[in-house]
Amino acid sequence: MPAAHAHLNHEEFFTSLTTLLSTTSQKARGSVYLTQKPLIDPQQQDQQIPAILIRATDGNTSAANPKNTIDKKGISKNKNTNKVKLSTVVNPDELEAFYARYAEVCKAGMTGLKKRDRKKKNAKGKAGGKVPKL
């Protein structure tokens, strides 16, 4: 496993994120957390638009479970802790291109959400139209 805090480049990030989303969707359990926040260097507050730090994680923890991970020898075991944690930094000039791709990856990967249902929508529309008449 690579160093935990190494930022990936965009290509690697999207590849890994696609895998993470699709495995989560296939299993139909678990979560994917995506966070974004400005990456601000306290020493350089002058920069107008900061770079954005994007993180993706499956929400698992690599910390030992205090209940059952300590064996007789007092050594903690981490059997099922394969935490996925991805991060990348997006510079201001790359934001638009990055997010266009980011949206595509998320759209394609989040297949566990409701699909657009035309019939249902039409039915709702009709019902909505009837209500005022009554």
Next chain:
Amino acid sequence: MPYLPTPQAYLEQSALLLQAYPDAVRAIHESDESGCKPTSTKYLMIIPRITTKYTFPASKPKTQKATTQPQPESQTTAPPTEEKPRIATLTLKTFHAGSGICLKYRTNKGAEVGRLITSLGKLAAGADVEALGLGGAGAVPAGAGAGDAEMVDAPPSLIPAGAGEGGNEGPGKGGKGKKKGGKGRR
């Protein structure tokens, strides 16, 4: 924890929150006991953070039921096949640690994903309420349906005031105060 009714409302309030707190870093000068000699400076990051959570509901213990009801001869018990496909939910959360303000929006519609992420990109780029293009675009909120009535109220009060530079902070605070009420200060 409050959930905003529409993606438009969520994005608007988030934009206002991001605008209201541009001072992302607060320096804390630590002094020695006499208080006259600064010993060190800590930087507290109080940047609004946006989290998008894509999650499936936790599985219910259906297997327990099967074991407690012994029906050895009937083959009618086939819970795995009857299971509906679990529908994931997408929860967007904007959290500002400095003020404790937390804005949320939850959806399970796959059709909204692309639009939401694109809007988050605009927020990341420092877009204000106007730049998000939520007020004018009639096509955008069409999918949301239910929240349209509220959206009619929101933009006129926020957009004109936000246009002036000097008024930026005012409407930001005012808008939030109106919407949040009990949210920020629980």
